[in-house]
Amino acid sequence: MKPRNIVFTRLAEDGAARLGRIDTPRGEIRTPAFMPVGTAGTVKALYCEQVRAAGADIVLGNTYHLMLRPGAERLARLGGLHSFMGWQRPILTDSGGFQVMSLSKLRKVTDHGVTFQSHIDGSRHLLTPERAMEIQAQIGSDIRMVLDECVAWPCSEQDAERAMMLSLRWAERSRHAFGAPQDQALFGIVQGSTFRHLREISARELVEIGFDGYAVGGLAVGEGQEMMLQTLDYTVPMLPEDRPRYLMGVGTPDDLVKAVARGIDMFDCVMPTRSGRHGKAFTRFGAINLKNARHADDPRPLDEASPCPAASQYSRAYLHHLFKAEELLGRMLLSWANIAYYQELMAGMRAAIAEGRFADFAAETIAGWQRGDIPAL
Numbered sequence: 001m002k003p004r005n006i007v008f009t010r011l012a013e014d015g016a017a018r019l020g021r022i023d024t025p026r027g028e029i030r031t032p033a034f035m036p037v038g039t040a041g042t043v044k045a046l047y048c049e050q051v052r053a054a055g056a057d058i059v060l061g062n063t064y065h066l067m068l069r070p071g072a073e074r075l076a077r078l079g080g081l082h083s084f085m086g087w088q089r090p091i092l093t094d095s096g097g098f099q100v101m102s103l104s105k106l107r108k109v110t111d112h113g114v115t116f117q118s119h120i121d122g123s124r125h126l127l128t129p130e131r132a133m134e135i136q137a138q139i140g141s142d143i144r145m146v147l148d149e150c151v152a153w154p155c156s157e158q159d160a161e162r163a164m165m166l167s168l169r170w171a172e173r174s175r176h177a178f179g180a181p182q183d184q185a186l187f188g189i190v191q192g193s194t195f196r197h198l199r200e201i202s203a204r205e206l207v208e209i210g211f212d213g214y215a216v217g218g219l220a221v222g223e224g225q226e227m228m229l230q231t232l233d234y235t236v237p238m239l240p241e242d243r244p245r246y247l248m249g250v251g252t253p254d255d256l257v258k259a260v261a262r263g264i265d266m267f268d269c270v271m272p273t274r275s276g277r278h279g280k281a282f283t284r285f286g287a288i289n290l291k292n293a294r295h296a297d298d299p300r301p302l303d304e305a306s307p308c309p310a311a312s313q314y315s316r317a318y319l320h321h322l323f324k325a326e327e328l329l330g331r332m333l334l335s336w337a338n339i340a341y342y343q344e345l346m347a348g349m350r351a352a353i354a355e356g357r358f359a360d361f362a363a364e365t366i367a368g369w370q371r372g373d374i375p376a377l
Contacts, residue, residue, distance in 0.1 A: 005023075005024065005025050005182050005183045006022065006023065006024045006025075006142070006143070006183070006184065006185040006212060007022070007023045008020060008021070008022050008031075008212075008213070008242065008243060008244045009021050009022075009023070010241070010242070011354070012353055012354050012356075013353070014352070014353045014356050014357070014358040014359070015261065015358060015359065016236070016261060016262055016263040017032075017260050017261055017263065017349070017353050017358045018031070018032070018263060018265060018353065019031070019032075019350055019353040019354050020032075020244070020265055022090075022244060024090045024142050024183075024185075025142075025183045026082070026088065026089050026090045026142055027057065027089045027090060028057065029057040029058045029090055029266075030057055030346075030350060031244065031265040031266060031350075032256075032260045032264065032265055032266070032267070032346055032349055032350060032353075033057060033058060033265065033266050033267070033346060034056070034256065034267045034268070034269075034342045034343065034345075034346050035056070035058050035059055035060045035092060035266065035267065035268040036051055036056050036059050036060070036268075036272070036273070036339055036342075037059070037060045037062070037268050037269065037270045037273070038059045038060060038061050038062075038085065038087070038091075039061075039062045039065050039270070040062065040065045040066065040069065041061065041066065041070075041081060041084055041085040042085060043059060043273060043335075043339065044273045044274075044277065044335060045273060045276070045277065045328075045331050045332045045335040045336070046273070046332070046335055046336055046339060048085065048086050048087045050336055050339070051087075051339060052087075052089065054308065054336070054339050054340040054343045055340070055343030055344065055346070055347055056339070056343055057089060057090065058089060058090040058091065058092060058142075058143075059087060059089075059090075059091055059092075060091070060092050060093070060094065060268045061081055061091050061092070061093045061094075061139060061141060062093070062094055062096065062099060063093050063094055063095055063096035063099075063132060063135055063136055063139070063145075064094075064096035064098075064099035064100060064103070064104075064127075065099065066081070066093075066135075066139055067096065067125070067127075067135050068118050068120055068123075068125075069120065070084075072134070072135040072138040072139060073138060075138055075139055075140070076138035076139075076140075079140075080138075080139060080140025081093075081139045081140050081141065082140055090142040090143065091139075091140070091141045091142055091143075092141060092142065092143040092144075092145070092268075093136045093139055093141035093143070093144055093145065094145045094248070094268075095132045095136070095144075095145040095146060095147040095148060095174075095189075096127055096132060096135075096147070097114075097127075097132075097147050097148045097149055097150055098150045098217075098248075098249070100114050100116050100127060101149070101150050101151075101152070103119045104116035104117060104118065104119055105117040105118075105119060105122065109149060109166070111166065111169065112128060113126055113127055113128030113129070113131065113147075114126070114127050114128075114149070115127075127147065128147070128173075129146065129147045129170040129171075129173035129174040129177060130173060130174075130177040132146070132147040132174065133174055133177040133178050134177070137184075141184070142183070142184055142185065143184070143185045143186075143187060143212075143213070144178065144184060144185070144186050144187070145186075145187050145189060145215065146167075146170060146171045146174035146175070146186065146187070146188055146189055146211075147167075147170045147171075147174055148167040148170060148171065148189045148191055148217060149163040149166050149167050149170075149191070150163070150191065150217055150218050150221065151163045151191075151193060151218065152221055152222065153193060153194070153218075153221045153222040153223045154222070154223075155193055157193075157195055157198075160191075160192055160193035160195055160198055161192075161195075161198055163191060164191040164192045164193075164198050164201065164202050167189065167191045167202070168201075168202060168205050168206070171188050171189070171205075171206060171209060171211075172209055174186070175188075175209050175210070175211065185212035185213060186211055186212055187211055187212060187213040187214060187215050187244075187246060188206040188209065188211035188213075188214050188215065189206075189214075189215045189216075189217040189248070190202045190203050190206060190214060190215065190216050190217060190218075190235060190238075190239070191217055191218045192218065193218055193223075194223055194227055194230075194231050196231075196234050199231065199234065199235045199238070200238060203235065203238035203239060204238070207238075207239070207240060211243070212243065212244075213243045213244040213245070213246060213266075214239045214240065214243055214244075214245055214246070215245075215246040215247070215248050215266075216231075216232065216235055216236070216245070216246070216247050216248065216264075217248045217249075219231060219232075219247065219248070219249070219250065220248075220249045220250045220251050220255075220269075221249075225251075225254070225255060225258075228250070228255070229258055229259070229262065232247070232259060232262045232263075232264065233262060236262050236263040236264065237263075244265045244266055245263060245264050245265045245266070246264070246265065246266035246267070247259050247264045247266070247267055248268065249268065249269055250267055250268075250269055251267070251269050251271065252271060253282055253341075253342070253345055253365075253369070254366065254369065256342075256345060256346070256349075257345070257349065257362050257365060257366065258362075260349050260358075261358070261359075261362060272335070272338035272339050272341070272342050273335045273338065273339065275287075275334075275338060276331060276333075276334035276335035276336075276337065276338045276339075277331040277334070277335060279291040279323045279330070279334065280334070280338075281302050281311070281319075281334050281337055281338060281341075282337075282338050282341045282342070283302055283303050283306075283311070283337075283341060283373070284303060284305075284341075284365070284368050284369075285303070285368065285369070285371070285372060285373040285374065286368070286369040286370070286371075286372050286373060287369075288302065288316075288373050290316065290319045290320050290323055290330070290334065291320070291323050291324070292320075293320075294375070294376075295316040295317060295319070295320040296317055296320050296321075297317055297376075298315065298316040298317050298320075298376040299315045299316075299317060299376075300315065300316055300376060301313060301314060301315060301316065302314075302316065302319070302337060306337070306340065306341070306344070307340070307344070308336060308337050308340030308341070308344075309336075310332075310333040310334070310336040310337040310340065311337040311340065311341070314333060316376075319333060319334065345365070348361060348365070349361065349362075
């Protein structure tokens, strides 16, 4: 068998925090990495050039949304998602399982797969592990995810175990359907809600099947940060050290720092762009709500030290005005500023791990958020 073209290399460690690199035919992914979410083939309100200039090496596409619109077969005819959206660097696609659970109507789960109605037009669809692999191949993603069932929180131990065991059966079928393409990778997803023994079973069986990377799924679904971190404390050590570890759907800047401290390498979340569209900016001073009246006469930028023009070249008064006037530019600028801040945070963590000062970096960063924004004079 030829060597794989997607390879993870650990470059440094500082405590449990890891500095690494994932080499792919479309370019390297520096880890810890935050993947901006391009749900429907776009990181909302941003050009691909802005996403790349902010420091992102990889974006995430969503199988559920793309299979419904524009359709996987159409994407394949048009050359795949990279060409379609104009992003020539790596793309990871999730399997669609979470969106089927959270968005679709009349969902019916069986061992074969999940039948659901589209939230867009009510059309019926069947998503199986094999179909999830086929769709992601048509999309052309560099990293695919197995199909899994994610249960909401809180849930009973019985429901968590049923979904976890089903996800394991689907993971094995996904692995078989994936085959052995040399230029793509497949990640397994550890499930089990907040039940330690279920996470242990899930991790052990997934490692036995064998994947290129391992995700921790089923978190950030309502359990709160403390319980999420407790789950990571015992789940991450169960995963192979020589493979990337991906925490799905997380989260706030504080979540990222504390999860990296526990050995997580990859993240995705809609939070930076969704918050930006609603007037919230993430900065080294913490979160700032630009809709608040106190910003109406503030001539200062969000952060004069930021390398992002959206954060350093527009006054808070102007940003406040844009949201009061419901101008689209306000959403664009804050989405840009937030994506840039997330990438700046990841770059800071990578540098700190390389220099053996991650704990100090984390403490200083969190202290800056806790001090908060400095009011205008």
